[in-house]
Amino acid sequence: MLSGAGKALGVTALAGVALPHVHAANSNTVQIALVGCGGRGTGAAINALSVTNGPMKLVAMADVVPAKMNSSYDKLKTQFADRVDVPPERRFLSFDAFRNAMDALKPGDVVILGTPPAFRWHQFRYAIDKGLNVFMEKPITVDGPTTKRMLALGEEATRKNLKVGVGLMVRHCRARQELHRRIQDGQIGEIVAMRAYRMGQGGGTSGPTPAGVSELTHQIQHFHAFLWASGGVFSDYYIHQIDECSWMKNAWPVEAHAMGGRHYRGDSLDQNFDTYSVQYVYPDGTRLYFDGRNMKGCRDEFATYAHGTKGSAVVSTLSHTPGMTRIYKGYKIPWVANRQQLPLPPDPNVTWAFPQPETSPYQFEWDDLMDAIRNDKPYNEVKRGAEASMVASMGRMAAHTGRIVTFDEMLNCPHEFAPNVDKLTMDGPAPLQLGSDGRYPVPEPGIKTDREY
Ligand SMILES: NC(=O)c1ccc[n+]([C@@H]2O[C@H](COP(=O)([O-])OP(=O)(O)OC[C@H]3O[C@@H](n4cnc5c(N)ncnc54)[C@H](O)[C@@H]3O)[C@@H](O)[C@H]2O)c1
Secondary structure, three states: OOOOOHHHHHHHHOOOOOOOOOOOOOOOOEEEEEEOOOHHHHHHHHHHHOOOOOOEEEEEEEEOOHHHHHHHHHHHHHHHHHHEOOOHHHEEEOOOHHHHHHHOOOOOOEEEEOOOHHHHHHHHHHHHHOOOEEEEOOOOOOOHHHHHHHHHHHHHHHHOOOOEEEOOHHHHOHHHHHHHHHHHOOOOOOEEEEEEEEEEOOOOOOOOOOOOOOHHHHHHHOHHHOHHHHOHHHHHHHHHHHHHHHHHHOOOOOEEEEEEEOOOOOOOOOOOOOEEEEEEEOOOOOEEEEEEEEOOOOOOEEEEEEEEOOEEEEEEOOOOOOOOOEEEEOOOOOOOOOHHHOOOOOOOOEEEEOOOOOOOHHHHHHHHHHHHHHHOOOOEOHHHHHHHHHHHHHHHHHHHHOOOEEHHHHHHOOOOOOOOHHHOOOOOOOOOOOOOOOOOOOOOOOOOOOOOO
């Protein structure tokens, strides 16, 4: 229906035009294109091809690094055989490859956006122009200007009746959904505080650009190291737990204050801190205390807790899946250090626990998206995803500047980290350049206070 309209028509020209539901015009098969064929993009394609409510086929792939494309293709082809129909002429390599891959789809098909977050908004804009349903990984923005742009694009997608999933898969976890219902029912009373920890053995470091590799390719391949590409480890790692707490609280925090530092970055040229400690303040004054650490040899924890006037809840136990959500009377929750401790022994303080084993939320998010696509149910997670991304940026900016940063200030912060991300070329310059000291700029709290670097 929209073929030919594509790019030329643009999003604004379609504003206000009600478009009927479309999927895979001439057959029941929903085709998929994969843009960004790395670990998660490939994982999302596996989840997509595993949905059981109708036939799916992967028909196009796009990346900028041949090795990533090849290993993703081999893995998917081995697992899914003829449901992967991506001959060499539909495997595209370049910064424009996403266009070629989406051009291979029909309106109503699905594109997976699995690149580093910096590329999300302009690839999403093209998907909207093409009338495609979208699954995009989190975070979906890294700064204020791209958040505003993404919110506008999300509204445009709704006007075109496109279905859009955002990879905050915990929202689709049946165990967390049941916990959310129970918290709304008052089973832990009023939430008075939340705590979340993402403390692991490292991450987000980067050495110098190796000889023979462009600086841009290097930065993209180490995107957790560079704020323009990912929002750093703060946005990329911590967004899930900040989002799940805000979901349990039914609100976004209004401000954040935070601290952190670079103790052991060594020769790494990245822009991250190796510790972050954040207080997020919700409208009623309730706080989320979030601790992130990327440091070897320290106590690790990857868990989320909510404390109420009548008891406590475990939102995450050991990473994202399984959730193993539980409710305790009182505030005494044992620390689960690793999977060797599972199954958890009986505990007289546990008043409810989601039954084990659980299906992965990475599969549920695709089951839910494809149910919406095939049955034409309203489905657009962009606003929620953009707000979660923005709230993550708010905590990061508070730590990086040493100031309290409010929701409104972050949304209106004019610093766009990579304003020309839609114009990058394989041999062109990277958005971040080395300083005269041979290092990339890093945040300096209290010194650089109106922007992060
Ligand atoms: N929901 C989750 O739990 C979860 C888990 C892991 C990663 N992610 C998200 O998925 C995204 C990708 O992460 P990953 O771990 O798969 O990284 P990755 O490096 O393994 O994959 C990214 C891929 O995108 C390619 N790429 C980069 N720029 C591109 C461009 N402009 N056009 C086309 N391809 C491009 C890279 O070459 C690479 O193959 C990130 O946003 C990350 O936060 C989400």
